[in-house]
Structure formats: structure tokens, C-alpha cells
Amino acid sequence: MGKELDRNIGIPKGAVMDFITKWGTLLTIAVLFIAFSVTMPTFFSAPNIITIVRAVCIVTIIAIGMTISLTVSGMDLSVGSTATFANTVVMTFFVWFQLGSTPWGMALSIVMTIIICLAVALINSLLIVKLKIPDMLATLSTMFMFEGVAMTYAGGGAINENMRRPDGSTALGKVPQLFRTIGREPWIIVVMLVLVLLVFVFLTYTKHGRYMYAVGGNPEAAKLSGINVKKYRTLAYVMSTILASIGGMMIGARVGNAQINSGSSYLMGAVAAAHIGMSVAGIGRPNALGTLAGAILIGVLENGLIMASVPYYAVNIFKGAVLAIALALNYARKK
DSSP: OOSOBOTTTOOBTTHHHHHHHHHHHHHHHHHHHHHHHHHOGGGGSHHHHHHHHHHHHHHHHHHHHHHHHHHTTOOOTTHHHHHHHHHHHHHHHHHTSOGGGSHHHHHHHHHHHHHHHHHHHHHHHIIIIISOOOHHHHHHHHHHHHHHHHHHHTTTSOBOTTOBOTTSOBOOOOOOHHHHHHTSTTHHHHHHHHHHHHHHHHHHHSHHHHHHHHHHHOHHHHHHTTOOHHHHHHHHHHHHHHHHHHHHHHHHHHHSSBOTTTTGGGHHHHHHHHHHHTTGGGOOSOOHHHHHHHHHHHHHHHHHHHHTTOOHHHHHHHHHHHHHHHHHHHHHHHO
């Protein structure tokens, strides 16, 4: 007989729920944008849109690192601390060691920062792949560990130009103007879109991306089919660390300094964006484009609530509620 129809409106049972679970994120973005624009005319102003875009860019870069860890059924809670660590390291290269005085020096500082931050991936892989500690517990430990490493390395304070170094000397280095430019529009948007596209292509159209999904879906079946499960779980955490490091450096490029725990505030947004993204278009699995949509939703919601004079300490209530609803819709669809 085909699908059972609702007798009153002639719509197949479950069609409305399917539509909501597939497109609810995009509809919510549209509704929020319209509601905030109508109630607060300044919400749609150019400066505020730029503010939202800048915040969304950094959250998205960090969140797609989280997304990659989710593909292997993991959870990298250390991405926020990795971003803080990267922000601190790259700023010390510029301000303390004056490596940013030339374009080559700036490029070297960026590469060295990523290499140093791979220590996070190394420890995560050791704990998770070798010692078989659950992902969330392992990355929770490295989250606290590298928060402490960043603060200890910075001497417990911010890193900025003309600061007094821990040894008592004055820092003479300057943050390169070229580096600051990367943190401004349109370049920060370009960086984000390029990274999202690269991750999307990698996960969707390469065998390595498909292997990661296979590992996340059923590691035993993946292992029996010849996939090196340990290798791809390690690769996932390496890529997550690299993207979180880039996100941390983008924070530095945006504000021109390194503040204490500057990347940690992006953790909840990254977790929410990555999980919300799984429900976009009914894909039902971690994906870069869905994560971008999730980050936009979080960015619009947070900005609108702040403009509506909702206390900053209450904003997380709404962000957590959105995440809970997104998870409920995603897991309800799987039943």
C-alpha cells in the first residue's frame, strides 16, 4: 500500500519529522536571523555581521578538527587547549624571539608552532590507541595538561608586544602586520572556507576518509576488511590537532596577542557545531559542511542573545539547549 498517509492532510507519516531532522538546522538559522533582525535592527548591520563571521570562522576551524575525531567514533576534547597552546607558542615566536620580522620568519613560526603542537596528538594517540583509554577521558586529561603547559610557558600571563618577560627583560618583537591581516576579513573567511572544503573532499572523496568512516562505524569489521584501525585513529587525532592549532593561530591573528585560555572558550561551540552538523541534510555522520552550518547557528544564536542583553553567564544555557535538541533529533532519526 506504500507509506501510510495522515488522513487529515495526506502527508506520509514521519515526513514532517524527517524534514525537521534533515533541515531543522538551516531553518533555525533562518528563523533566528529574521527574528533578531526584526527585534534588533542593528543585528543586520555590517559591523555586526562581520563580528559574527569572524567568530564563526574560528569556531568552524576548531570544530572541523573535532569533526575528524568524531569520524572514528572519538571525541577530541583537547582542541580548545590545543588552540590556546598554539596561540601562545606562535605569539612568543613573534614577540619574544622576533621570528616574524620577515615573511620567511613568519612562515617558519607558523610551521614550528604546528610541529610543536603535534605533541598533543602524540600523547592523545598514545593514550587512546596504545593504552586503549576511552577517547573522552584521554583527551580530557590532555586538555588540562596543555592548558597548564601554555600558562606555564607564558609565565601565567598574556603574551603581547612590549611585555615584561618572565626573566625581567622587555620583549622587543612585533606581531607581523601580514599575520594580523590573515585574521581580518576577507582572509579569515578564505582560510576557513579552504579548510572546510579540503576536509570535506578528504572525508568524502578519498579512500582515507572512507576508511575513517568505516573505523567509526564498526572498527571490528573495518579491521577484518584490512583497514589499519590504529593508523586511522591516530591520523584522526593528528589532523584534529593540526586544525585546532590553526584555529589557535587565527585567534592570535585576530586579536594580536595571546590571552590565558584564549582557545578554551571555543570548545563548547566546537562540540556543538560538530554534533549539530551531523543532522544537516540527514547525513547522520560527522561532515565538514554540516559543521559549518552548526557553527553558523551557534554564532548567530550567541551574538543575538548578547545583543538582546541576555547575561553572558546565561548564554551557555541556550547553547546547551540547542546542542541537546540537535543530538535528540540526530539520535531519534537513527531509531
